[in-house]
Amino acid sequence: MNIKHILASVDFSEISGRALLTAACLAEQLGARMTVSFVRELLSEPQARVRLDSFVRQWVQSPELDVTKQVLAGSPAYATIDDAAEKQADLLVCGTHGRTGLGRVLLGSFAEKVVRAAPCPVWVARGDASPAKPQRILLPIDFSKSSEHARSLAVFLASGFGARLSILHVLSKPELPVGGDGDGLDSFYTKAQKEAESYLNKLGDHSAIQVDKSVEIGDPARRVVELAAGEGFDLIVCGTHGRTGIQRWIMGSVAEKIVRTAPCSVLVVPTPPAED
Numbered sequence: 536m537n538i539k540h541i542l543a544s545v546d547f548s549e550i551s552g553r554a555l556l557t558a559a560c561l562a563e564q565l566g567a568r569m570t571v572s573f574v575r576e577l578l579s580e581p582q583a584r585v586r587l588d589s590f591v592r593q594w595v596q597s598p599e600l601d602v603t604k605q606v607l608a609g610s611p612a613y614a615t616i617d618d619a620a621e622k623q624a625d626l627l628v629c630g631t632h633g634r635t636g637l638g639r640v641l642l643g644s645f646a647e648k649v650v651r652a653a654p655c656p657v658w659v660a661r662g663d664a665s666p667a668k669p670q671r672i673l674l675p676i677d678f679s680k681s682s683e684h685a686r687s688l689a690v691f692l693a694s695g696f697g698a699r700l701s702i703l704h705v706l707s708k709p710e711l712p713v714g715g716d717g718d719g720l721d722s723f724y725t726k727a728q729k730e731a732e733s734y735l736n737k738l739g740d741h742s743a744i745q746v747d748k749s750v751e752i753g754d755p756a757r758r759v760v761e762l763a764a765g766e767g768f769d770l771i772v773c774g775t776h777g778r779t780g781i782q783r784w785i786m787g788s789v790a791e792k793i794v795r796t797a798p799c800s801v802l803v804v805p806t807p808p809a810e811d
Contacts, residue, residue, distance in 0.1 A: 538691075541569045542624040544615045544649070547590050554630035554660035555594045557800070559602075560667035561628070561658075564695060568601040572618060574611040612648035620654045628658040631794070650775070650794055656688060656804045659794055668696050669769035669800070674727075675703045675759045675789070678719050681774025681806040688804050689772035690727050694734035698769075699745040702727060703762065705755040724748045756792035764798040772802045 543558035545551040555571060562569040571591055575583040583606045591604055607614045619627050631646035646659050660667075674689045676682040686702075693700040704720050724746065731744050751758055763771055775790035790803050 538565050538567050538625040540622065540624050540626075541565075541567050542615075542619050542622060542627045542655075543569060543571045544611070544627065544629045544645075545571060545573055545587070545590060546611070546630075546645075547573070547586060548630070550630035550660075552590070552594045552630075554628050554658075555591070557658065557660045557667040558628035559595045559597060559600060561626070563597055563600055564668065567625070568603070570603045570605060570622065570624070571595075572605050572607055572615065574607045574609060574614045576611070580606055580608075612645050612652075615645075615649055616652050616654070624655050626656050626658060627653050628660060630660050647791060647794060650791060650803050653805065656802060659801045659803065661797070661800050670696065670698045671766070671768045671770075672698050672700050673703060673759065673763055673768040673771045674700060675705065675755065675771070675773050675793075676720075676723060677704070677755070677774075677789075678723065679774065679806075681804065682723070683774075684806050685772050685774035685802075685804040686723065686727055687730060688802065690730040691734055692770075692772070692802075693744050693746075694731050697744060699747075700727065700731070701768070702746065702748040703759065704748075704750045705758045706750065706752045707755055720748055720750060756789045756796075759789075759793055760796050760798065768799055770800050770802060771797055772804065774804045774806060 541558050541562050543555050545555050558569055561567070571587065573583055573587045578586070587604050587606060591602065595602060607618060615627070627649065629646055629649055631644060650657050650659065669692070672689055672693050674685060676686070689700060692698065702720070702724055727746050731746060759771060771793060773790045773793055775788055794801050794803065
């Protein structure tokens with residue numbers, strides 16, 4: 536696991552500024568290069584470049600960070616997705632507006648479109664003051680290939696930031712006992728511990744990160760969001776199935792429900808369609 540190129544998408548709002556700050560902190564911590572993109576719709580290219588230069592200066596304070604700025608044309612979501620694929624970005628960071636009530640279930644936001652179809656993991660930074668360097672990471676799992684991909688990235692980040700990692704499996708069928716998937720969870724947990732040890736050895740840091748596990752019963756997306764809010768998690772890392780064609784635009788997955796309502800930032804990790 537490695538993150539060498541981070542793509543940050545901005546629209547000059549404060550929310551995207553916080554997302555840019557998150558991307559910059561990640562790039563600095565992980566030693567990655569960063570590309571900041573703005574997709575122009577109404578502004579001319581010269582106007583967009585002037586505003587982008589000013590916006591990056593406002594939010595990115597580190598002079599040593601390797602930052603490339605670019606102005607794209609087209610539909611913001613489609614242009615960003617295509618650019619991430621063309622550049623083979625390892626991580627895409629964007630912002631999203633928090634919603635309440637009916638607004639939480641309405642579709643169509645830029646972040647949701649990107650999460651559906653991006654070819655790489657997408658870090659959706661909340662518009663509040665969620666820390667760019669997480670100290671508590673929640674990893675909901677369902678033992679699928681997508682969970683394995685999410686685990687590797689969650690452990691990598693927890694190792695790099697010295698964060699606590701909590702692995703959660705939610706049983707959606709109440710007739711199953713709480714310990715019903717114990718063997719699978721224990722195996723998943725052991726793999727996470729071994730991955731953490733491997734990453735820490737590579738970093739030259741032999742101090743262990745804290746990894747814990749739990750099983751609950753309920754609606755998976757709802758329980759993840761409730762737990763994140765109740766226990767003060769900084770980041771949720773979740774996997775999602777890779778999709779192609781029209782399937783990329785069909786909503787309803789647990790990951791997408793979490794993105795809509797989470798109280799903190801969410802990192803969505805896709806599984807390549809060939810592995811799905």
